[in-house]
Amino acid sequence: MVTEKDIWNYLEEVFDPEVPVLTVVDLGIVQKVVVDERNIGITITPTYSGCPAMQRIEDDIIEKLREKGDFNVTVDLVLSPAWTTDWISEEGKRKLKEYGIAPPEDEADKSVLFAEQTVVPCPKCNSRDTKMISQFGSTACKAHYQCNTCLEPFDYFKCLR
Amino acid sequence: MNSLFEYLLRLGDDSLIVGHRLSEWCGHGPILEEDIAMTNLALDFVGQATSIYKYAGEVEGKGRTADDLAFLRFDREYKNLLLLEQPNGDFGMTMMKQFLFDAYRKPLFERLMKSSDETVSAIAAKSLKETKYHLKHSSEWVIRLGDGTEESHNRVQESLDTLWRYTAELFFEDEVDSELKASGIIPSMEGLKEEWTSYVNEVLNLATLTVPTNNWVQEGGRKGMHSEHLGYILSELQYMQRAYPGMEW
Numbered sequence: 001m002v003t004e005k006d007i008w009n010y011l012e013e014v015f016d017p018e019v020p021v022l023t024v025v026d027l028g029i030v031q032k033v034v035v036d037e038r039n040i041g042i043t044i045t046p047t048y049s050g051c052p053a054m055q056r057i058e059d060d061i062i063e064k065l066r067e068k069g070d071f072n073v074t075v076d077l078v079l080s081p082a083w084t085t086d087w088i089s090e091e092g093k094r095k096l097k098e099y100g101i102a103p104p105e106d107e108a109d110k111s112v113l114f115a116e117q118t119v120v121p122c123p124k125c126n127s128r129d130t131k132m133i134s135q136f137g138s139t140a141c142k143a144h145y146q147c148n149t150c151l152e153p154f155d156y157f158k159c160l161r
Numbered sequence: 162m163n164s165l166f167e168y169l170l171r172l173g174d175d176s177l178i179v180g181h182r183l184s185e186w187c188g189h190g191p192i193l194e195e196d197i198a199m200t201n202l203a204l205d206f207v208g209q210a211t212s213i214y215k216y217a218g219e220v221e222g223k224g225r226t227a228d229d230l231a232f233l234r235f236d237r238e239y240k241n242l243l244l245l246e247q248p249n250g251d252f253g254m255t256m257m258k259q260f261l262f263d264a265y266r267k268p269l270f271e272r273l274m275k276s277s278d279e280t281v282s283a284i285a286a287k288s289l290k291e292t293k294y295h296l297k298h299s300s301e302w303v304i305r306l307g308d309g310t311e312e313s314h315n316r317v318q319e320s321l322d323t324l325w326r327y328t329a330e331l332f333f334e335d336e337v338d339s340e341l342k343a344s345g346i347i348p349s350m351e352g353l354k355e356e357w358t359s360y361v362n363e364v365l366n367l368a369t370l371t372v373p374t375n376n377w378v379q380e381g382g383r384k385g386m387h388s389e390h391l392g393y394i395l396s397e398l399q400y401m402q403r404a405y406p407g408m409e410w
Contacts, residue, residue, distance in 0.1 A: 049287055050208020079212060080283030082290060135298055136198035140205065144194065160290050 002069060007033045007040060014064045017056045018139050019157075021099040024057060028087025031078060040065055043076045045083045047160070048140040085160045096157055097123045102145065104159040120156050122147035132156075164340040165278070166221045167240070168347065170230070171337075171383055173213035174241035177231055178391070179262060180206030181398055182249055191252045198298065202259070205291045209284070216280045232402035236392050237385040244327035246382070246391045253306045253313060254320035260299035261324060261361065265331045267292045268356045275348040300364050307368025314369065321365070322373050329378035331357065 011030055016022045024030050024044070034041040042061055046054050058075045065073045085104040088096075093103035102123045121128050127149035135158075137144040142155040183203035190196025214227035244262060249255045270292055273285035306317040332354045341347035365372055381387065401408055 046208075046287075048205060048208060049212060049291060050204035050206070052204070078283075079287045080279065082283070082287040084290075134194035134198055135294060136194070136201040138197070140201055144197075158294075 001037075002035060002040075002071070004033050004035045006068075007035060007042075007065070010065055010068050011042075011061065014057070014060050016053065017060070018053050019096070019099075019101065019141075021095045022088075022092050024061065026089050026092030026095065028089065028092070029057070029083060038070060039072045039074075041074050041076065043078055045078050045081075047083050051140055083160070085157065088157075100124065100154055101142070102154060102156040104157050106159065118159070120145055122150060122152060123154055124152045125150040162337075163221060164337045165346060166217055167337045168341055169213055169217035169220060169281075170238075171240040173210050173217055173230070174239045175245055175262075176206045176210035176213060177398075178239070178241040178394065179245040179259075180204075180210060181394055182245065183255075183259075185249055186255065195252070199255075202295055202298070205288075205295070209288045209291070212284050212287070216284070228402075232399050236387055236395055239382075239387065239391060239395070240385060241382050241391075242327065242330050243379060243382040243388055244324060244330065246388060246394060247324065247327065248390060250320060250323075251316060253302075253317040254323070256299050256302040256306065257317055257320040258324055259295065260303045260364070261328055262331075263292060263296035263299050264360050264364075265353075265357050267296050268353050269350075272348050272350055272353065277345040277348075281346065303364055303370075304368045307365070307370040317368070318370050321370055322375075325373040325375065326377055326379045330380045330382060333380055333383045335383070 008025065008030075011025050011033070012023050014024045016024065016027055019027075027047070029044050029047065030042065031045050032041070032043040034043075042065075044054075044057065044061070054077065058077070061075055062073045065071050088104065096103045100123050102120045105118050105120055117132055119128050120130055120132075122130050122145075125147060127147055129148040130145050131148060133144040133146055133153070135143050137155050141157060141160070143158045144153070145156045146153045180203045183199045183206065186196065186199040187203075188196065190199055210231065211227050214230040217230060218225040218227060242262070244258060247258065249258075267289065270285040270289040274282050274289065276282045276285065303317065306313040308314070334350070338347060338350075342349065362372060
């Protein structure tokens with residue numbers, strides 16, 4: 001008999017298509033797993049309203065679980081409670097940095113215009129002397145930075161709270 | 162009339178139309194970073210529209226999906242603000258339009274989060290986080306361009322003068338709002354206009370721009386009365402579903 005714990009382990013094998021080092025569990029988007037014999041119910045929440053990866057993630061979860069057994073899988077998408085980058089696991093943050101994406105840092109109050117920028121250390125050389133190029137990067141969840149020390153341009157997984 | 166359905170259409174149509182206008186910048190941005198920023202914004206807005214339309218379809222109870230509502234209605238059935246269907250103009254004009262709208266959306270979502278309707282509250286909470294980034298982005302551009310060169314100052318002032326007449330509609334209310342407020346679905350919007358006015362004045366002041374004194378206003382979007390621009394937007398937006406009904410990506 002498959003247990004909830006088994007399903008969580010299987011989900012550790014489903015990766016975010018846009019940040020392929022993170023599993024859906026690292027990312028903190030799996031809200032709930034319900035196991036009723038062969039029927040598996042998974043509840044996930046989107047990172048951003050328009051995240052184009054959600055459909056793909058849903059399909060990938062179903063495919064992975066079918067690979068693991070003769071399950072009847074349903075994936076539900078819920079908006080509440082709204083996802084925050086605080087739900088990215090410590091392991092996930094470590095993997096992000098290793099991959100070259102700076103993990104989310106505490107952010108200054110967004111209501112303050114031209115507020116002092118949050119220090120985002122360079123994921124390559126750890127220098128704290130970096131600059132923001134653009135608040136919006138290659139995907140909805142990332143901003144674009146550059147290191148002033150080693151000159152490496154890098155993505156920053158921006159803080160969402 | 163189903164007031165909640167009507168309210169959701171207003172909210173969803175605002176998101177879709179502003180998202181579509183931003184998507185028109187794809188490949189045309191003044192710099193690569195802004196091209197990417199505007200398509201990111203578009204994605205957030207179209208995503209919000211999807212959530213809102215999905216719920217609107219459920220509330221209406223006639224089996225219409227988010228896609229049906231986005232692609233298969235006529236212009237008079239769209240309830241978006243006139244401000245959002247105005248042409249993009251130059252980059253400054255687009256940033257000014259975004260700024261005037263974002264400054265309204267943030268306090269609006271802060272209030273809608275307190276809705277007694279769980280889905281409305283969830284959509285507002287989700288969208289608010291994105292809106293904070295949008296507002297910071299558009300505000301900073303308005304300040305940079307207003308307090309920039311003589312050319313950028315004059316152009317963005319002209320954009321403000323052109324768009325100002327559409328801002329009164331942000332605070333349009335009718336029986337749809339009063340009915341939903343009475344039933345507690347929509348919380349009180351008290352202070353919304355004051356908050357918008359004070360924030361907008363603060364930023365325009367930093368941008369060395371002059372708030373237009375002309376109080377002539379243009380409304381109609383909330384009732385389905387649009388400027389000619391919406392028809393052109395829809396002909397492009399709906400082309401695929403009109404030409405190939407039921408087509409899926």
